[in-house]
Amino acid sequence: MNQPPIYLIVTWKVKQGQVGTVIKHLQEMVPKTRAEAGNLFYTLHQGKDDDHTIALYEGYKDEAALQAHRDADYFKEIVLGKIVPLLESREVLLAHPL
Numbered sequence: 001m002n003q004p005p006i007y008l009i010v011t012w013k014v015k016q017g018q019v020g021t022v023i024k025h026l027q028e029m030v031p032k033t034r035a036e037a038g039n040l041f042y043t044l045h046q047g048k049d050d051d052h053t054i055a056l057y058e059g060y061k062d063e064a065a066l067q068a069h070r071d072a073d074y075f076k077e078i079v080l081g082k083i084v085p086l087l088e089s090r091e092v093l094l095a096h097p098l
Contacts, residue, residue, distance in 0.1 A: 003062035005040060009093040010056040018086040019051055025082050026054070032074050033058070038065020052088075 014022050026044055033042040040059030047053035060066040069075060084090065 003064075004096050006060050006063055006066050007095045007097075008056065008058040008066070009095060010058065011091045012054045012056075012083075013088040014052045014054060015086050015088050016052070019054075022054060022083055022086050025078050026056075029074070029078055032072070033069065036065070036069055036072070038062065038068055
């Protein structure tokens with residue numbers, strides 16, 4: 001059975017004075033994530049009126065591809081190890097097409 005793609009809408013509130021560092025780390029994630037076999041897209045956005053809000057819009061061909069992304073050493077090192085400690089809050093919405 002074919003699994004539908006899965007999308008993530010991720011919103012981060014970055015701690016004061018850390019936006020530049022978070023963006024630098026995210027720019028390191030972009031080529032690595034886009035090179036994953038199961039990645040459909042990986043886009044970064046910054047709040048127009050609040051530059052401490054970062055939004056990521058990600059697409060994966062299925063749940064297994066998302067899990068492979070989360071299991072990648074660079075995800076653990078960069079996102080969990082370097083970025084998450086610089087965040088005030090983190091929200092992740094998992095979505096599927098209607």
